[in-house]
Amino acid sequence: MSGTATRSAACSSDGSSEGMPGSRGYTTMKTPSLNKGLGFSKVERETLGLKGLLPPATLTLGAQVELTIQELRRKSSALDKYVFLQSLQDVHSTLYYAVLSRHTHECMPFVYTPVVGEACQKFSQIYRHTPQGLYLSMDDRGQLRSILDNWPVDDIRAIVFTDGERILGLGDQGVDGMGIPVGKLALYTACAGVDPSHCLPVTLDVGTNNQGKLNDPFYIGHKRRRLIGADYDAFVGEFIEAAVDKYGKSVMLQFEDFGNSNAFRLLHHWQEKVCCFNDDIQGTAAVALAGILGSTALTGTAVENHRFLFLGAGEAGAGIAELIAYAIHIETGKSVEECRKQIFMIDSKGLVCKSRLHELQHHKLNFAHDVAHMPDLLTAVKTLKPTVLIGVSTLAKSFNQPVIEAMSANCERPVIFALSNPTSKAECTPEEAYRWSNGAAVFASGSPFDPVELNGKNYVPGQGNNAYIFPGIGLAAVACGATRITDLDMYIAAKALAKTVEQDRLDVACVYPHLENIREVSLKVATAVAANKYATGQASVLPQPANLEAHIRSVMYEPGY
Numbered sequence: 001m002s003g004t005a006t007r008s009a010a011c012s013s014d015g016s017s018e019g020m021p022g023s024r025g026y027t028t029m030k031t032p033s034l035n036k037g038l039g040f041s042k043v044e045r046e047t048l049g050l051k052g053l054l055p056p057a058t059l060t061l062g063a064q065v066e067l068t069i070q071e072l073r074r075k076s077s078a079l080d081k082y083v084f085l086q087s088l089q090d091v092h093s094t095l096y097y098a099v100l101s102r103h104t105h106e107c108m109p110f111v112y113t114p115v116v117g118e119a120c121q122k123f124s125q126i127y128r129h130t131p132q133g134l135y136l137s138m139d140d141r142g143q144l145r146s147i148l149d150n151w152p153v154d155d156i157r158a159i160v161f162t163d164g165e166r167i168l169g170l171g172d173q174g175v176d177g178m179g180i181p182v183g184k185l186a187l188y189t190a191c192a193g194v195d196p197s198h199c200l201p202v203t204l205d206v207g208t209n210n211q212g213k214l215n216d217p218f219y220i221g222h223k224r225r226r227l228i229g230a231d232y233d234a235f236v237g238e239f240i241e242a243a244v245d246k247y248g249k250s251v252m253l254q255f256e257d258f259g260n261s262n263a264f265r266l267l268h269h270w271q272e273k274v275c276c277f278n279d280d281i282q283g284t285a286a287v288a289l290a291g292i293l294g295s296t297a298l299t300g301t302a303v304e305n306h307r308f309l310f311l312g313a314g315e316a317g318a319g320i321a322e323l324i325a326y327a328i329h330i331e332t333g334k335s336v337e338e339c340r341k342q343i344f345m346i347d348s349k350g351l352v353c354k355s356r357l358h359e360l361q362h363h364k365l366n367f368a369h370d371v372a373h374m375p376d377l378l379t380a381v382k383t384l385k386p387t388v389l390i391g392v393s394t395l396a397k398s399f400n401q402p403v404i405e406a407m408s409a410n411c412e413r414p415v416i417f418a419l420s421n422p423t424s425k426a427e428c429t430p431e432e433a434y435r436w437s438n439g440a441a442v443f444a445s446g447s448p449f450d451p452v453e454l455n456g457k458n459y460v461p462g463q464g465n466n467a468y469i470f471p472g473i474g475l476a477a478v479a480c481g482a483t484r485i486t487d488l489d490m491y492i493a494a495k496a497l498a499k500t501v502e503q504d505r506l507d508v509a510c511v512y513p514h515l516e517n518i519r520e521v522s523l524k525v526a527t528a529v530a531a532n533k534y535a536t537g538q539a540s541v542l543p544q545p546a547n548l549e550a551h552i553r554s555v556m557y558e559p560g561y
């Protein structure tokens with residue numbers, strides 16, 4: 001992995017692009033990873049044949065970052081800010097990553113949740129006319145391996161791929177879901193320093209069941225209903241095998257925003273065979289567990305002494321619940337089955353319980369306890385008396401005043417995580433959680449919210465989002481050449497993340513670290529996970545570096561000229 005933006009596998013070392021002799025300077029400026037904008041020095045302008053292609057001024061990268069952030073602030077709509085940043089990535093990627101890395105807290109909402117949700121809904125209208133990743137269509141079955149050769153870089157180490165079926169809490173966006181792998185991989189680089197030239201966003205176009213897209217004359221995907229069954233599995237399998245064949249056994253594949261009727265089956269099938277993980281099931285589990293572990297400093301209650309209630313029993317819900325049960329098992333030595341008994345889940349049909357065994361999807365079965373069925377959240381909060389309430393339901397406003405008040409009656413400091421994305425789907429706002437709990441709630445949300453002042457006290461809602469986890473997992477995988485990603489890695493990542501929460505964050509009831517420190521946080525997560533990869537014989541970069549953290553830091557990409 002390279003250390004600066006000036007190296008790209010797509011381009012030769014003198015700055016000219018492969019296959020385009022005689023157009024050195026112009027081609028350099030037109031190659032996003034080589035372009036420096038006004039940052040080309042006088043010598044470079046002479047030697048690369050850039051004279052005349054630029055006005056005379058030279059500007060440092062820092063000055064260009066400053067101008068860019070000012071221009072971003074002048075854009076009036078959130079979608080315009082998204083388009084502006086994407087356009088920058090298309091033409092001057094070093095500047096794009098420098099802006100994202102230096103202004104992560106400010107820019108993240110415009111490359112990631114919530115605005116990436118709106119961008120996916122309108123992706124066909126704002127299509128960028130430039131390749132941002134690979135679109136692999138079901139019509140291409142049998143040819144996926146050769147299509148990978150069309151991407152200009154061969155040395156790919158991290159892939160985020162989606163089939164667009166469950167984009168955030170917005171449902172099926174078909175091929176317009178491409179905004180998600182593009183956004184997630186931007187955070188690999190901005191939040192963890194994974195070299196962008198080694199990253200590949202992929203969207204599998206297997207059709208869509210979104211009638212709006214099917215009716216839209218400008219929809220850019222295939223207008224047919226979703227592929228299902230054995231044909232679907234074979235298509236996904238062909239892609240994964242093609243990727244491993246081309247990029248090697250340590251290429252890391254991140255499943256993102258698949259529908260839950262496929263996500264669990266695909267993960268179980270592939271996680272023992274290739275280096276992969278499902279971010280919605282596993283990355284989310286790690287970030288939520290980290291928040292619970294971090295909350296102990298505020299509540300005085302250790303994870304094993306909580307009772308948990310989930311609204312939503314899908315990928316995120318089941319993933320978090322299983323990892324919490326595992327954490328309690330490690331802390332107490334009780335069997336995992338026993339530990340699951342203090343975790344309850346509600347789905348669209350009410351409480352998951354034994355009397356519903358016949359109708360439950362497989363991922364809910366472990367939490368179908370022998371309790372009476374309860375149709376609604378408030379009854380469950382009053383009856384089961386949870387001390388932690390986690391929303392992963394996409395049901396906006398479901399944590400209403402009676403629910404938060406009932407949570408407050410159960411314990412002094414209820415932990416309330418409204419994790420559904422984007423903002424419009426959040427189960428409640430931080431202001432509501434703090435107000436209705438008289439300032440006692442320990443709150444986190446999946447999408448960003450502003451700080452709250454209540455009765456003269458400041459509260460900062462943490463962003464309980466897998467963005468605190470997946471960049472560090474990716475960095476670990478790339479730095480040590482991981483051959484597998486396991487549930488144990490997620491537990492280790494959660495523990496590492498929980499340790500990074502600064503005291504000034506806890507002082508304002510926040511259980512996640514400053515986003516401004518995210519690169520250091522990701523480094524800690526990556527170091528812990530990579531150590532586990534070496535300990536379990538699942539690292540292929542050998543021998544193990546004597547100082548793992550220093551090694552990982554040395555391979556982190558720093559946008560610069």
Ligand SMILES: NC(=O)C1=CN([C@@H]2O[C@H](COP(=O)(O)OP(=O)(O)OC[C@H]3O[C@@H](n4cnc5c(N)ncnc54)[C@H](OP(=O)(O)O)[C@@H]3O)[C@@H](O)[C@H]2O)C=CC1
Pocket residue numbers: 166167168169170259260279280284287311312313314315316317346347348349350391392393394395419420421422425445446447464465466467
């Ligand atoms: N903060 C973060 O880092 C992350 C947040 N998320 C967010 O979590 C949300 C859920 O994602 P995911 O778990 O993958 O989605 P799934 O589709 O897998 O699960 C959604 C769950 O919510 C349940 N649900 C839907 N409507 C209701 C309702 N009216 N009452 C009770 N339960 C309901 C569903 O019930 P049923 O099973 O009966 O259909 C299902 O169990 C999304 O908004 C997503 O953006 C996801 C990953 C990471």
Ligand SMILES: CC(=O)C(=O)O
Pocket residue numbers: 113167168169257279280420421446465466467
């Ligand atoms: C954050 C994320 O992965 C999701 O909402 O799906």
Ligand SMILES: [Mg+2]
Pocket residue numbers: 168256257279280
């Ligand atoms: Mg997701």
